[in-house]
Amino acid sequence: MDTPGHQARPVDYGRVFSQAIDRLHAEGRYRVFIDILRNKGQFPNARCFAGHNGPKPITVWCSNDYLAMGQHPKVIAAMEEALHDVGAGSGGTRNIGGNTHYHVDLEAELADLHGKEAALLFTSGYVSNEATLSTLAKVLPGCVVFSDELNHASMIAGIRNSGCEKRVFRHNDLVHLEELLAAEPADAPKLIAFESVYSMEGDVAPIAAICDLADKYNALTYLDEVHAVGMYGPRGGGISEREGVAHRLTVIEGTLGKAFGVMGGYIAADRTVVDVIRSYAPGFIFTTSLSPVLVAGVLASVRHLKSSASEREGQQAAAATLKGMLTDAGLPVLPGDTHIVPVMVGDPVKAKRISDILLAEYGVYVQPINYPTVPRGTERLRFTPGPAHDERMMRELTDALTEIWDRLELKLAA
Amino acid sequence: MSDGWTLAAREAEDGEYTVRTRAALPDPAERARYPVAMWITWPWGPIASEAEEDAIIDEMIRFENAVHEAATRGGWGMLVAVVTNGAGREWLWHAAHADEFVGEMRGALQGHPTYPFEVRAWDDPTWKAARELNPRAGMH
Numbered sequence A: 001m002d003t004p005g006h007q008a009r010p011v012d013y014g015r016v017f018s019q020a021i022d023r024l025h026a027e028g029r030y031r032v033f034i035d036i037l038r039n040k041g042q043f044p045n046a047r048c049f050a051g052h053n054g055p056k057p058i059t060v061w062c063s064n065d066y067l068a069m070g071q072h073p074k075v076i077a078a079m080e081e082a083l084h085d086v087g088a089g090s091g092g093t094r095n096i097g098g099n100t101h102y103h104v105d106l107e108a109e110l111a112d113l114h115g116k117e118a119a120l121l122f123t124s125g126y127v128s129n130e131a132t133l134s135t136l137a138k139v140l141p142g143c144v145v146f147s148d149e150l151n152h153a154s155m156i157a158g159i160r161n162s163g164c165e166k167r168v169f170r171h172n173d174l175v176h177l178e179e180l181l182a183a184e185p186a187d188a189p190k191l192i193a194f195e196s197v198y199s200m201e202g203d204v205a206p207i208a209a210i211c212d213l214a215d216k217y218n219a220l221t222y223l224d225e226v227h228a229v230g231m232y233g234p235r236g237g238g239i240s241e242r243e244g245v246a247h248r249l250t251v252i253e254g255t256l257g258k259a260f261g262v263m264g265g266y267i268a269a270d271r272t273v274v275d276v277i278r279s280y281a282p283g284f285i286f287t288t289s290l291s292p293v294l295v296a297g298v299l300a301s302v303r304h305l306k307s308s309a310s311e312r313e314g315q316q317a318a319a320a321t322l323k324g325m326l327t328d329a330g331l332p333v334l335p336g337d338t339h340i341v342p343v344m345v346g347d348p349v350k351a352k353r354i355s356d357i358l359l360a361e362y363g364v365y366v367q368p369i370n371y372p373t374v375p376r377g378t379e380r381l382r383f384t385p386g387p388a389h390d391e392r393m394m395r396e397l398t399d400a401l402t403e404i405w406d407r408l409e410l411k412l413a414a
Numbered sequence B: 001m002s003d004g005w006t007l008a009a010r011e012a013e014d015g016e017y018t019v020r021t022r023a024a025l026p027d028p029a030e031r032a033r034y035p036v037a038m039w040i041t042w043p044w045g046p047i048a049s050e051a052e053e054d055a056i057i058d059e060m061i062r063f064e065n066a067v068h069e070a071a072t073r074g075g076w077g078m079l080v081a082v083v084t085n086g087a088g089r090e091w092l093w094h095a096a097h098a099d100e101f102v103g104e105m106r107g108a109l110q111g112h113p114t115y116p117f118e119v120r121a122w123d124d125p126t127w128k129a130a131r132e133l134n135p136r137a138g139m140h
Helices: A013-026 A073-088 A101-114 A127-139 A153-162 A174-182 A207-216 A271-280 A293-305 A310-328 A348-362 A393-405 B029-031 B050-074 B098-108 B129-131
Strands: A037-040 A045-049 A054-062 A118-122 A144-149 A165-169 A190-197 A222-223 A251-255 A265-269 A341-344 A380-383 B005-012 B014-023 B036-043 B077-085 B087-096 B120-124
Touching: A013 B005, A013 B050, A013 B077, A037 A054, A054 B087, A073 B129, A101 A118, A101 A265, A101 B050, A118 A127, A118 A271, A127 A153, A127 A251, A127 A271, A144 A153, A144 A174, A153 A190, A165 A174, A174 A190, A174 A207, A174 B087, A174 B120, A190 A207, A190 B050, A207 A222, A265 A271, A265 B036, A310 A393, A310 B014, A341 A348, A348 A380, A348 A393, B014 B129, B036 B098, B036 B129, B050 B077, B050 B087, B050 B098, B050 B129, B087 B098, B098 B120, B120 B129
Parallel strands: A144 A165, A144 A190, A190 A222, A222 A251
Antiparallel strands: A037 A045, A045 A054, A118 A265, A251 A265, A341 A380, B005 B014, B014 B077, B036 B087, B036 B120, B077 B087
């Protein structure tokens, strides 16, 4: 109740919003975006506009354009051609004017990539996960979703938005997953949601063994391959293609913005599942479809990576070389078999400090990875070397990190 | 939005600090109504884990919201600025009377745990401290 003599004042929205941001600063979680432009045809070289009187040359070490396909001449030519042929935008949702022939072709190409009957495009990987998981579980009354504890935020959002029961299993822990599956009624619909490559850890899921459990407990499977499509498998179909298990998965989800170098997300599955998502998922239905220019670029990228392994081989070689150099220098590299090279720091302030020094003094751009992206105490720098990172760049990076580790008195690997 | 606020993060030798202030100081009549600066200091103290730090920040926010809402409703004070640094968090309020502010604040915090803050008060009719914290704050 208001004190007599004083009028009620409206909510001070400005104070509430600034208090929320202040909280992130106090916790060391406030994010600053680095302002860059990549140099076409010269990736990983770029220009940085942060804190300078003009662009400063930098080397990008944290891009998810793992294979530099965003710079590939075929991709750029395809996009230019589409732009001049059909214009910039799609003109609508898929249902109302925005279903271009590029979209249809790309979906066929992606279905073929994963050996599935159909595929469906979304505006991003995040949207594809959120829309598909929330819809799939909603369509199955009483569905219980089993989710790896390190699943991406988009998968967690999709599962939460489905409103169904969720069981979280310890990361890649088959025994725990089976315990949870066995605890549910045999006739309950079940969906196991997991990733192939966990981007922050750089490790790989036991896909075949999870499919075995899915068979045993009559569960559907949903595999997020965003960090693997284009990167693994003879045609870039991901870890599931490399291991010959794609046919055992109900849904494979991927992104078009990482190894394929452009933008967008997708799922591939059998025709009925895709038709359900196409028909029921608000995140698919009520949004303007991807620009045909983007889709044309992805189409060129997917087709190229189906037949060319040189980018994948170059990327794997670069990752192995960098891991070797950093390990030899005594830096705490998190072991793993993938293209991702995490260097552990274990402190959010120091992780940001190292990143700041690398950018300001060495022209090296790498984002610190802090909570909530990774658990507290496991803050890190995450390097993603690609086929265009040469040995000289890696040597310079290793020397810079060694000097900074020494300067900040950080722990080297045991 | 009823009031504008700004937030600036700055680097100091001992780490980052943030200053959250009103974008503009209130009009002269309002400033004259609150001539006393109330400076509340809450040190971090020993923090064993990130979870503990989160809990302390939660408490600080609950404290600030409770006092701000009561002061705004009761007309006995006005929140002007919040400074956070490696030592802790500090709030600058302006009040009509120091004793009244402290008494009303105690009432607003009934049911809260005992918070480890200290209060200092001094006459500041020109709002000098507020202007030092945000030199760009416009004056009506």
